[in-house]
Amino acid sequence: MSTPQNTLTVRSPADLVAAVPYLLGFHPHDGSIVVVVFNNRRVTFVARGDLPDHGAPTAQVQNLAAHLARVVRRQQPITDAVIIGYGDTDHVESHLGTIDRTFTAADVPIRDLLRVTDKRIFSLRCDNPACCPPHGILFDPRTSLISVQATAAGQVAFPDRAAVAARFAPVRGADRDAMRRATGEAITRAAQLRDAGDAAVHEAGARAVRAALRQHDDGKRLGNDEVAWLTVLLTRPSVRDLAMELTEPHDRHVTFWAEVTRRAEHPLVPAPATLLALAAWRCGDGALALLAVEHALAIEPAYELAALLAQALHAGLPPSEFFDQP
Structure with missing residues (x-):
């Protein structure tokens, strides 16, 4: 769980995904679920967890989602949240749906559901091909303006938790x-x-x-x-x-x-x-x-x-x- 201390300007889903490693302090691996909490346009809190394995009982995902929702509700004031799942479609998308429903039942508004894999971002909420094409939004975190801003602010994103x-x-x-x-x-x-x-x-x-x-x-x-x-x-x-x-x-x-x-x-x-x-x-x-x-x-x-x-x-x-x- 992290509380951001520096200001990064996030204008798009690609910007948000590029910012996550700096908000967490390390790059999340496949199988991660990240919840980014907002107070209007400001990121106020970030939480990460490990998704259960593909095919795991739904109760495991529900328990994880319920825990994350309780944690998020303690962060006041909040307006909404973005949930990001890392990994392939089969592993991530069904879990994202379960987490979305759990958060909604807990009165935590969800701004967007994103899946990230192979340097592509897919929105599960947006079906407008002009901004969310079916093949995903291609992004390169190394060339992102967010990375430049974070580095200039002295923020570091380690490769993984082991490096931390x-x-x-x-x-x-x-x-x-x-x-x-x-x-x-x-x-x-x-x-x-x-x-x-x-x-x-x-x-x-x-x-x-x-x-x-x-x-x-x-x-x-x-x-x-x-x-x-x-x-x-x-x-x-x-x-x-x-x-x-x-x-x-x-x-x-x-x-x-x-x-x-x-x-x-x-x-x-x-x-x-x-x-x-x-x-x-x-x-x-x-x-x-x-x-x-x-x-x-x-x-x-x-x-x-x-x-x-x-x-x-x-x-x-x-x-x-x-x-x-x-």
Whole structure:
């Protein structure tokens, strides 16, 4: 789920399809369903899901459609939506019809139903050959003005979800060996600090978080010892919560937490991965946020903050509702 942060001028179905990868953060694959939500002429929200396999029971499609419709209805104010299915006719068009009926029953007006395949766009709502020829509308996203606008605005569309996840993939080889040694030393140091009491540990964590963010904002890369010490102290919830408060909804802090997540030792990943997810979510990058929080939960399924964030993301809640909670 993504909330667009930049303005792209969409004048046609081809423009909208060209914009989707930049709205999502990656190019959807065949078998994807994308819902683009509008408030009049402004795109306010984008959601993506995986269509069931061809021939799957209708109930599976209905369940997906009902979930997407609930998510869309939470995005207020909205006027209508465009539903885009990616793939061949047999797989996509019957599913689009089911999703259309579910959205209509949920009082979500549908502006258009589009199918995209082989660089062609087909409208299931328009039968005017002047604008929607039977053979589809040919488009090339590489030469689209939308791509030029998005690139100029600093927006990036990764090839797929795997490329998004690669932003926080763990370092390996000599870098991993160095981080393992540094983390062992940090754990020993933290054990000695705990003898001084909880307040001393929290104060050390607060200093580490502030110093790390300041150093990154100054364009300086953290050393292995600094990252190791930070990740060890982030295991204390009060330190992690302070880091959440100090993290700004800015790309530089998304980059910071992605780097810390990459370098953290495996058991220490959940805290920085969750902070990465929170930062990405606040920047409108729902794809990165969801992948990062899933990464945290894969390592520690009971990590409470990550579980709460995953629920909020799947429900399509805006960041303001999550951060405004007492």
